[in-house]
Amino acid sequence: MPIAKKTIREMIESRPLPARVLDTAMRLFVRKGYFSTSIQDIVQESGVSTGSIYHYFGDKESIAKALYVTYIDRMSSEMNRIYQQESTLRERSRAVIRLLFELTEQEPEAIAFMLGAKLQEFLPDEVPVCSARPFEQMRDMVKEGIEQKEIRNLPPIVAVSALYGAAHRMIHHRIEGRVKEPLYRYEAEVWECGWRSVAK
Numbered sequence: 001m002p003i004a005k006k007t008i009r010e011m012i013e014s015r016p017l018p019a020r021v022l023d024t025a026m027r028l029f030v031r032k033g034y035f036s037t038s039i040q041d042i043v044q045e046s047g048v049s050t051g052s053i054y055h056y057f058g059d060k061e062s063i064a065k066a067l068y069v070t071y072i073d074r075m076s077s078e079m080n081r082i083y084q085q086e087s088t089l090r091e092r093s094r095a096v097i098r099l100l101f102e103l104t105e106q107e108p109e110a111i112a113f114m115l116g117a118k119l120q121e122f123l124p125d126e127v128p129v130c131s132a133r134p135f136e137q138m139r140d141m142v143k144e145g146i147e148q149k150e151i152r153n154l155p156p157i158v159a160v161s162a163l164y165g166a167a168h169r170m171i172h173h174r175i176e177g178r179v180k181e182p183l184y185r186y187e188a189e190v191w192e193c194g195w196r197s198v199a200k
Contacts, residue, residue, distance in 0.1 A: 089145030
């Protein structure tokens with residue numbers, strides 16, 4: 001006899017309480033916006049009590065900050081992995097684009113929250129996403145590529161923008177629904193365009 005698929009609520013309720021709160025809050029922040037989402041909305045959607053939410057997080061801003069820190073830390077770990085596994089900027093840049101496209105397909109709400117939400121409006125004390133550690137690591141990889149004469153001697157910010165700009169726009173097009181196909185179908189072309197713009 002086939003096993004019935006779990007409902008969304010059943011899947012949510014099988015997670016530990018803090019994870020359920022974060023998962024639910026992220027979906028609501030993306031769907032309704034941060035300022036239009038209340039703690040009560042998160043309570044109703046997650047099935048976690050108001051008391052538990054305040055116990056684990058304190059307030060809505062702390063939930064948003066926990067989401068931000070969690071994904072920044074995760075992305076930083078992924079950048080470290082790519083740096084260690086790949087030995088050239090050519091290989092690293094392709095791996096970075098592949099990672100970003102995979103995350104967009106697998107976790108679109110997380111990407112929409114990190115790249116689509118105006119985080120500075122409700123997390124003013126946090127570093128803007130494009131200045132956070134993972135993006136600094138991407139810039140460091142590019143600087144190393146310039147120093148190793150693997151790419152042209154461009155200002156690093158220009159090289160980063162040229163190399164990853166198309167991928168960034170494609171991600172926005174995907175999360176906003178303008179690109180219907182999975183991004184992996186475009187990985188080779190997007191990377192090649194970026195690479196040609198900086199290669200010697």
